[in-house]
Amino acid sequence: MKLTLWTYEGPPHVGAMRVATGMTGLHYVLHAPQGDTYADLLFTMIERRNHRPPVTYTTFQARDLGADTANLFKDAARDAYARFKPQAMIVGASCTAELIQDDPGGLAGALDLPCPVIPLDLPSYQRKENFGADETFHQLCRALSKPMPRTDSITCNILGATALGFRHRDDVAEVTKLLGLMGITVNVAAPLGSTPADIVRMGQAHFNVLLYPETGEGAARCLEKTCGQPYTKVVPLGVGATRDFLHEVASLTGLSPKVDESALRLPWWSASVDSTYLTGKRVFLFGDATHVIAAARIAATEIGFEVVGMGCYNREFARPMRAAAKAYGLEALITDDYLEVEDAIAAAAPELILGTQQERHIGKRLGIPCAVISSPVHVQDFPARYSPQMGFEGANVIFDTWIHPLVMGLEEHLLTMFREDFEFHSDAGPSHHGGKADLREVPDEAPLASVAGGALPPGFAAPRDISEQMKPEATAPLLGEPVWLAAAERELKKIPFFVRGKAKRNTEGYAREKGVAEISVETLYEAKAHYAR
Ligand code: SF4
Numbered sequence: 001m002k003l004t005l006w007t008y009e010g011p012p013h014v015g016a017m018r019v020a021t022g023m024t025g026l027h028y029v030l031h032a033p034q035g036d037t038y039a040d041l042l043f044t045m046i047e048r049r050n051h052r053p054p055v056t057y058t059t060f061q062a063r064d065l066g067a068d069t070a071n072l073f074k075d076a077a078r079d080a081y082a083r084f085k086p087q088a089m090i091v092g093a094s095c096t097a098e099l100i101q102d103d104p105g106g107l108a109g110a111l112d113l114p115c116p117v118i119p120l121d122l123p124s125y126q127r128k129e130n131f132g133a134d135e136t137f138h139q140l141c142r143a144l145s146k147p148m149p150r151t152d153s154i155t156c157n158i159l160g161a162t163a164l165g166f167r168h169r170d171d172v173a174e175v176t177k178l179l180g181l182m183g184i185t186v187n188v189a190a191p192l193g194s195t196p197a198d199i200v201r202m203g204q205a206h207f208n209v210l211l212y213p214e215t216g217e218g219a220a221r222c223l224e225k226t227c228g229q230p231y232t233k234v235v236p237l238g239v240g241a242t243r244d245f246l247h248e249v250a251s252l253t254g255l256s257p258k259v260d261e262s263a264l265r266l267p268w269w270s271a272s273v274d275s276t277y278l279t280g281k282r283v284f285l286f287g288d289a290t291h292v293i294a295a296a297r298i299a300a301t302e303i304g305f306e307v308v309g310m311g312c313y314n315r316e317f318a319r320p321m322r323a324a325a326k327a328y329g330l331e332a333l334i335t336d337d338y339l340e341v342e343d344a345i346a347a348a349a350p351e352l353i354l355g356t357q358q359e360r361h362i363g364k365r366l367g368i369p370c371a372v373i374s375s376p377v378h379v380q381d382f383p384a385r386y387s388p389q390m391g392f393e394g395a396n397v398i399f400d401t402w403i404h405p406l407v408m409g410l411e412e413h414l415l416t417m418f419r420e421d422f423e424f425h426s427d428a429g430p431s432h433h434g435g436k437a438d439l440r441e442v443p444d445e446a447p448l449a450s451v452a453g454g455a456l457p458p459g460f461a462a463p464r465d466i467s468e469q470m471k472p473e474a475t476a477p478l479l480g481e482p483v484w485l486a487a488a489e490r491e492l493k494k495i496p497f498f499v500r501g502k503a504k505r506n507t508e509g510y511a512r513e514k515g516v517a518e519i520s521v522e523t524l525y526e527a528k529a530h531y532a533r
Contacts, residue, residue, distance in 0.1 A: 006338045006358050008313035008376055012122035013094045014039055015132020015215070019140070020090060021053040021163035022192035026140075027086035029077045031069075031104050032094035034059040046379050047164050056080040058097070070102045077108050081115065088144065088196035089113065090136060092120035116196070118143045128336075130214040130288070130314055133162050137191050138218030140199050147227050148203035154253050155185050157205045157223070159231070160216025161192035166291070166375040168192055170388035171211060175236060178391050179209070181258045182249065190219075203227040207252050211235065211390070213290055214314060236390045237294030238398070239266055239302055264392040266399045270303045278403070282502070284309040284350035286333070286341055286359050287374025289317030291389075293324040295354050295373050298398060300328065309333065309348040311341070313356075338362070349502040352406060357381075369405035373398075407498070482511035484519045491521045506531050 013030060020028040021043050030036070037057055043049045058076045060069050077091060091104040105119025118139050122132050137160075158175060161168035172189050179186065187205035188198040202223060208231035210220045220231040230252055236245035243259065250257040269275065283305040285292045289312040299305040311333025312321045318334045325332035333344050342362045345353060353363045353370040357378050363370030372381055373389075388394040484492070495503050503524075510527035511519050 004337075008336050008338070008356065008358065009128035009130060010039070010042075011095050011124050012127050012129060012132025012135070013092060013120075013124065014042070015129040015134070015162075016090060016092060016120055016122060016136040017043070017053055017055055018129070018133045018162040018164045018215075019136040019191045020055060021049070022161065022165075023190070023194050023196070024054075025087040025195040025197065026054060027080055027084050027089050028053075028055045029073070029080050029089060029091045029104070029108065030055055030057050030094055031073050031076075031092070031097035031102060032057045032059065033096045034061050036094050036096075042164055046377075047382050048379070049163070053163075054084065054086070056084075060097075065100070069097075069100055070107055073102055073104055073107050074111060077104075077113070077117075078111055081113050086115060086196075088116045088118065088140075090118045090120055090140070092122055093124075095124035098124050116143060128314075131316065133191075133215040134218045137162075137216060138222055140191070140196070141202065141219040141222045142226075144196055144199040145202045145223060145227060146200070148201065150206055151187060151204050153185065154183065154255065155187040155205045156249075157187050157202050157208045157229075158189040159208050159210050159220050159223075160212030160214070161189060162212075162215050163192065164375075165192070165212065165215070166372075166377050166381060167387060167389045167394075168212070170386055171390040171394065173386075174388040174391035174393055175209060175211060178236070178242070178246065179249065181260055182246070182253075182255050183258075184249070184253065184255070203229075205229060207231065207249075209249070214288055214317070235290055235294055237291065237394065238298040239264065239392065239395045240297060241294055242391055242395065261392060264395060266302060266392075266395040269396075269399050275303070275403075278406070279304040281305045281352055281406070282308045282348070282350040283352045283354060284345050284348050285373070286311050286313075286345075286353070286355040288312055288314050289321045291374035293320060296324060296328060298395075299354070299402075302395075303399070303402070305352070308350050309344055311335065311344070342366075347505075349505060351498045352402070354402065369407075371402045371405050482508055482517055482519050482523075485521075488519045488521050488524050491524055503528070 013032070016028060017039055020026050037059065040053055040055070043053045056076050056079070058069070058072050060072055064072060077089070081089065089108070091108045093102070093104055108117045108119065120136055120139060122135060156179065158172055161172045169192070172192060176186050176189070188194055188202050190199060190202070206229070208220050208223055208229050210216050210231045210233070213235070223229045224231060232245060232248050232252070234241055234245040234248050236242040246257040246259055270278065283299050285295050285299070285307060292310055292312050296307050296310055300307050307328045307330065310325050310328070310330055312318070313336040315334055318332070321334060322332045333341065335341060338358045341359065345359070345362055345368070346366060350368060353359050353368050354373045355370060356372060356374050357376050360370045360372060387397050389398060492500060492504060507519055507524050507527040510530055511523055516523055
């Protein structure tokens with residue numbers, strides 16, 4: 001048992017639903033208790049699809065358990081075929097149905113339906129959603145595709161895009177455009193947008209483009225084995241990765257890499273002088289391994305951030321994740337426990353979090369700006385507008401998305417210089433996030449002072465008295481924890497808010513290390529000098 005409030009991934013049958021819903025002509029008969037139809041909402045509400053997923057649930061109830069649930073399944077499968085006439089069917093069990101062991105594959109096989117029926121064996125208690133999608137797509141390719149003569153012109157399949165995938169719709173369009181420039185047409189893009197008949201003719205393509213290893217690697221390996229098709233290993237996320245991807249495609253096909261960078265703006269946007277303030281910003285990355293590994297490269301080499309933490313929730317990709325983190329001198333955080341992620345973020349005290357919907361909540365709690373780079377995502381990350389993550393347009397989208405939550409350069413200076421201002425104070429947050437704006441009352445005891453014969457302009461507070469005697473904190477500290485003296489605390493507040501957390505933690509660590517019980521202004525500066533060395 002594990003106490004869980006948030007999960008990064010759903011059960012594996014949700015992964016199978018993502019494959020079935022992305023396709024047409026495929027039907028999924030799912031042995032599941034009443035209530036499991038909640039998963040429909042993921043597709044009709046979050047992804048805003050205009051039709052129900054092609055899933056028939058057996059929806060058994062408590063009273064059915066004493067009777068014949070196997071017959072219930074058989075009836076559902078027979079009815080589903082009669083009603084939807086699919087080209088192929090997948091059958092499987094959800095978590096609860098797995099426990100009653102009715103064997104959907106064997107039962108459906110006995111019905112002898114006039115279409116291919118592919119049984120899914122998805123271990124709900126060991127594996128999760130991405131595995132479910134990968135395994136389902138893999139089983140479809142294994143059952144339906146076969147070696148075929150290659151097309152005359154050079155074609156490829158695009159693998160891994162599914163329903164409910166983060167920006168999958170637009171990534172496929174963007175990558176199709178990139179390949180088109182090189183004279184490569186797409187034979188089949190699957191599962192998203194394909195039919196079982198398309199899966200049958202996948203063997204015609206010269207090679208496969210694996211866009212999402214989490215949901216397409218099993219199929220890519222299967223097609224490599226059965227149809228002799230090589231597949232791409234570079235995921236075109238970011239400018240450098242897109243260029244590498246095009247070179248990889250060139251080496252697979254013998255074509256020359258043709259690139260149209262006329263609409264690529266990220267390199268100049270991040271080189272332009274207004275982006276100078278982004279240099280060295282501390283960023284924490286979390287999500288699925290593919291997006292995090294790609295994001296780290298973009299952050300470090302294309303925008304100039306400092307990657308201070310990275311990790312993923314999908315253990316299947318722990319090895320490449322660890323290797324990638326090592327290149328940044330980091331130890332990868334591999335966990336599906338959001339509380340561990342929250343602790344790691346708090347300890348790293350980044351200025352920006354790039355993560356999933358969960359990290360957005362964590363960012364809110366910790367007061368750290370956040371942008372979303374990976375599933376799981378909510379409805380706002382299925383936008384109406386064209387917003388790929390891959391290719392050159394994807395790089396443009398990424399630049400805007402990541403920079404947006406940060407405080408603008410000039411505003412950052414204002415916040416630092418006028419931290420007593422009623423508008424530009426530390427807690428106000430970026431001005432373009434109206435909801436966060438928190439106008440301060442200018443306190444009576446700090447009236448606008450007059451200087452050099454004239455009043456200060458509105459918004460300027462009187463100079464503060466910083467000569468107050470040092471006095472210990474009123475609240476009782478934890479035993480053995482260093483105490484902040486009042487003057488040191490005031491000095492700490494002069495540090496810009498986005499690095500203050502880090503400075504506070506470093507100073508406390510330094511005090512503990514040196515056995516200093518009370519943190520004075522001197523301790524603060526000693527710690528600063530210590531860490532600067
Ligand atoms: S069968 Fe699985 S997915 Fe369905 S309600 Fe039970 S635990 Fe949730």
